[in-house]
Amino acid sequence: MNPASLTKCHPWLMAKSLLTAALILPSINIATAEDYSSTVLKDGPLGYYRLNDSTERSNVNLNSGSAGSAGNATNLNSSAFAGAIAGDKNRGQFYDSSARAITPWNAALNPHESKPFTMEGWFYPASDQINAGQAVVANRYAYSGVNRQGWVIFQRAQDDTYAGKGGYEGVGWNFRMYRGSGGSAGLDVTSQVPFAIGKWTHVVVVYDPAAADGATVTMFIDGVEAASNTWVGDGPGYVANTDDHPTDEAVRGAAGLAFGSYNNTAPGSNPYFGGVDEFAFYDTRLTSAQILAHYQNGTNASRTVSYSSLVQASNPSVYHRLDELPATVGNVQNLGDLRNAGTAINTVQVQQQIPGVVAGGVDDGAFGYHFRNAGKSVTDIPWAAQNNPTEGLPFTVEVWVKPTSDRQNPGASLINNRYVASGNRTGWVIFQRAPNDTYSGVSGYSGVGWTFRMFTGAGGSGQDVITSLPYTVGEWQHLVFTWVPEADTGNGNWTGTLSAFVNGELAGTNPSALYKANQEPNEDASAPTDLAIGAYNKASGLGNNPFEGQVSEFALYNNYALTPEQVTGHFQAATNTQPTVNYSTLVLTSAYDGAGTQRSMPATYLRFNDAAANPVVNAGTLGSAANGALVATVNNSAGPASPDYSGFSAPNSAIATDPGFMSLNNPPGLNFLGQITLEAWIKPGATLGAKARIVSHGPQTLSSYTADNVSENGSILRSSEVFLGIKDGTDYVIGSDDGGTELSGMASFPIPAGDLAGTGWLHLVGTYDGANWNLYRNGIKVATAQSTFGAVHVDGAGWAIGSSGIGWEDNFTGSIDEV
CATH class of the missing domain: 2.60.120.200 (Jelly Rolls)
Known part of the structure; x- marks a missing residue:
């Protein structure tokens, strides 16, 4: 044959x-x-x-709506992100305050103000910042000194504890329209529905020009009508964007539609830090029944009709699934307050697209690491001061880990944030120890569980807390380590309490630990210390002492020690398929003081849900x-x-x-x-x-x-x-x-x-x-x-x-x- x-x-x-x-x-x-x-x-x-x-990578988000390629968007610096639709591996996009995407002006996105339209999207807020207001989607003509047209969606406060603080303009999501009269707004509606940081929200806005001077705009949150406003002022409450402005005024062209910040008429301003998925724009009014059906479909992993089919059935002019892989892949999105300054980089041998640990989670993930073939599977974050709070400040390291090997020699480094060059070591390392005490006779045995080792800045000796609890290879464990400083020794380090928690419970303490944080510059003027997951960092010999297993949900809290109650709450939320508050929300808001203080989230938070290359x-x-x-x-x-x-x-x-x-x-x-x-x-x-x-x-x-x-x-x-x-x-x-x-x-x-x-x-x-x-x-x-x-x-x-x-x-x- x-x-x-x-x-x-x-x-x-x-x-x-x-x-x-x-x-x-x-x-x-x-x-x-x-x-x-x-x-x-x-x-x-x-x-x-x-x-x-396809191995092609593009910075273009394709439109699958009726406007065709005229509705395509070009993105800058955005990254692929686990999407909103339950049970669907379709991706969304994450905008990290330096990222945006813009669809050039076209008539399909700007029907005349006498015509109805509906805007729909799924938003994942990752910051509670309200000052300045974050522009999630911007379709506004807003050059300096012009008569503004179009509309913007702003993220406002997550709840009313922010009232009275700078930038406060209500709770929830704000759809603001402009009426072609200077910079003044026209129709304006705010949902007034609290939302959760670190959780997808379905947002729909319906514009209905029932009468020339009595148009109504209605906002729906998670399928339910939340707020409505009818224009009662003089003249129209909304004027759509046009493309007939003089070129010396519209120096960067007519207003495009932007995700992640203001559009080309005020590029990069009011950036948004969060995800967007499944954006659709219709030149019709969706009914409340259609909107509810979309939400219910998107949150039902057992759907019989795909979410995209349901959207397409309503004939959107523009429909961005936002599932494209951008030209740059392999970076790991940092959802902490470091934002793009804390982007992590994977070596090619890191295994991605692994299911995460959060029970019932639709948007978490894990990475896999190994010690085979002399390879280096490491996720590395360059030096950042926020990842290295001074020894006089508290901090917390939280991570989920599933070891798949019991090798004890050399000691496996789960996470390494250590400086060694001068001999006076600083920073810290987490080592994997033995699953149980029957390993006491094997080479390299150093106890049971996990060791968090801090360094004092004087020689190479460390200050340890060890969990001492048995674990099972191949099973997930929740590890939390807190440092609470108590006194300056006068020798460049501090004494304090180092505590370890396993699966929500206190496992060990060192009440008299000494600690010296990494600094920049180092005392020998070497490169500032990086933070590595999966093996030693560059400062300690990149890839040495590799860990084999999977890692999920890593967070480093600067100037905050999780309380024992919070640690227990995090563990319970991750292991409960229907938690009262979802896990990522707890992580992002743990340090919130309840008094409207903004951006108190961890310095670094890696969910490991980034798309594989x-x-x-x-x-x-x-x-x-x-x-x-x-x-x-x-x-x-x-x-x-x-x-x-x-x-x-x-x-x-x-x-x-x-x-x-x-x-x-x-x-x-x-x-x-x-x-x-x-x-x-x-x-x-x-x-x-x-x-x-x-x-x-x-x-x-x-x-x-x-x-x-x-x-x-x-x-x-x-x-x-x-x-x-x-x-x-x-x-x-x-x-x-x-x-x-x-x-x-x-x-x-x-x-x-x-x-x-x-x-x-x-x-x-x-x-x-x-x-x-x-x-x-x-x-x-x-x-x-x-x-x-x-x-x-x-x-x-x-x-x-x-x-x-x-x-x-x-x-x-x-x-x-x-x-």
Whole structure:
């Protein structure tokens, strides 16, 4: 059979549970006269990864409304952000006070004031600043000294405790219209509904010019009418933007519509710090029933109609899903008060797009770190004074962590904010210690739990608090450490109390700790100290003492120590699917004094929900629940394509692996028992290791120690796996391992000469049909082996393409496509 004809046949065995292109068929089926992807999709795989996701990155937000490309927006400095729609992996955009996006003036966004319109959007406020008022969306003609036209949406106070403070103009969201008479406002409505910092809010404004001089504007919050105002003044209460201004007045053109600050007529002014998603503008009045339906759909992860379809059904002129990946990716958004001055940078080996820890959360995430292949997986924040409050000020470090290894030597650095160059160490480090005291005899043992080590500025010795509580590898823990200074020693450091909390409870204190904060400049004039997550920082040797596991929800509070009650409240909010106040709101508002003091949020707050540099869309039936992300690789290799492979279009992309891979995490829909089919197109390299995983579910990271050294309680001494791959560089294999007997169920086939380092693509399929593991090479069954079980549950490790499920091990050398 020649390569071109291979794509015209699609043999399969029956499968009860499906992964990738796994099919449900009563017998072998030959599919012809269809392209390859259509044939696969028709058979309903749970997961199907074409790996042809666009690698183009653009600073243009596309309009999918009726105005077409005239409604596109060009953004500056915005970043992709976890979106508002429950159960939908569609992204939004975050505006960090230096970012904005502008759609140039067009008639579709500026219907005459005698015509109705509706504005709709989802907003995620991340700051309580009211002075100056934050412009979320600005569609106003506002050059200096002109007759203002158009409208602006401002974020006002989150509640009435800000009354009487500078900038206070009510509670909630304010829609302000302008009437073409100097700088004076016309119609104006403020919701007067309190909102939560760190939580998405659905905001809709309906303008209804029922009469020439009696127009009404109504605001809806989370689907419900909140406030309405009718114009009773002289003349019109609103004049739409026009594009007929003299050029010497409109020096930067007619007014565009901007997200994140004022528009081109006053660029960058009144910046907004927060997220925007799913913005729509309609040249009609949406009804209250339509508005409620939109909100209910957006908050229902079990919807039967997609949110975007519902919006499109109302025929918006402009509809920005705001899900584009900007030209710059890989940065980590800081939601703390440092804002863009505290942006973190990932090394390419950091694994992103991992589900976060917050129960029922729609917008949190996690990053994964490792110590394999001499790699450096680090998230690094350059020096910032706010991340280094002086030793005479209190501070708090809060983080969620899921260790996936128990290695004790070298001690794993979870977070490092330490200076070492001169020998007089300053700052602090968090070290992972042993899961329990059965590790007391292993090399590097330094106690149980987690150590927060502060330095005194005199020599290299540290001042510790250790949690001393056992933990289980593969489970999330909530860690909080507080420093409360008490007295200046006169030696350049302070004495005070260092406390540690685990899962909401006090775990340890050091009531006489000494501390010296990092400073700038350092005493040896070296580069100021950075803060690193996942390993040592640059100041201590970037990437050394790496941590292996996942991290979520990191916050550093400057000049504030969380109270024990707050620590408990944070833990409870994250573990409760329906908390009274959501977790991110508690973090962002913990230090608020209730007296209207603005911007008291943490200096740094990383939610780890940033988009991966190269996300991969699942075309299978599980949809976005099983989306993936490429790690240290890009889908820019040439895959099977016409004319040699007629079932594929040209060009067709693939991924090159080793050391990169594709991570799928471990979605519930892909963690099952029994029948399964795994399929891929591969082009193996010349040399492969003892295990080269093409597709793998698991294994978990085994303990670094044997059962003779440590207790299985808290450690992983056995692991399970499902795999399609190459063994010893000599055999194709398909099978599973339940952690009892190595490769306890497997079919294998000797690799024919010419397959390794060949010029052509190979079609490899492995199945378990309920009784046998089977292997197919280029459409022909080449091996079968009886087995009493097929796919096994794998908890604590994910699916991966091109490596073991944990990533970074058993890498496949070559190219992979159409998994």
